[in-house]
Amino acid sequence: MIAGGTALLAAAVLADSALEHYRGSFRNPFMVAPLAAASAALATSIRRVIGRKTTSGRTEYMAAMLTGAAGLGFHLWNVVKRLGGFNWSNVFYGAPLGAPAALLLGGLLGETSAALELSGGQPGPMSVASGRPLGLIVAVGLAGTVGEAGVLHFRGAYHNPFMWAPVSLPPLAALSLARDAIEGEARPQTRYLLAATAALGIAGVGFHIYGVHRNMGGWYNWRQNILAGPPIPAPPAFTGLALAGLAALMLLERGRG
Incomplete structure (x- = not known):
């Protein structure tokens, strides 16, 4: 399930980065890097999901983490250099x-999945197999994803009441999961x-998809409207993180059992 969550998150990053960097005309050669890193992480995670043997996949996940960290620096510089x-x-x-x-988070989740496989699933107070580190990682990831959704939906003036949903429900899930991870107990409400x-x-x-349709020309003008947004690949990040969170709860239950 961790690999499935990682695959969804990597797919979301791959599609979103491809659209955004295409819109930016790939003017910086490094804009290709996240596509390559996300593709490698996605391929490795899919192999894990279908049960195919892999060497470990840690190289691909580490590359995703490093690329994400470097990209965060590039994006931060793009923000602060403006007037x-x-x-x-x-x-x-x-x-x-x-x-x-x-x-970066997708690489970290994949690395956690690989570490769990290598550990043989032996639980300990704060081992990967205990589910506690994974739960905390997912909780932080959900909080960050909520922040990103909050910024974009605030920019859209929350014109649709449903735009409040991703800044209302996931924070509760993140807080509940963090509490369970800290206390080492999986609660039904968190699930x-x-x-x-x-x-x-x-x-x-x-x-x-409906938001893209509402733009001028609708899907007949998809080449322009799909770039104008809202970003279709973004929401599945919540699904991927939630799956990883559910896996953390399963590990917590097994550790207590």
């Missing part, structure tokens, strides 16, 4: 900080919140 430096306007309209952070967050990610794709 006024680091301010709300530049955060709204500069390079998105959440995108490379999601790639419900994570399942709802996973469903929210899928529903978000539909809302964003």
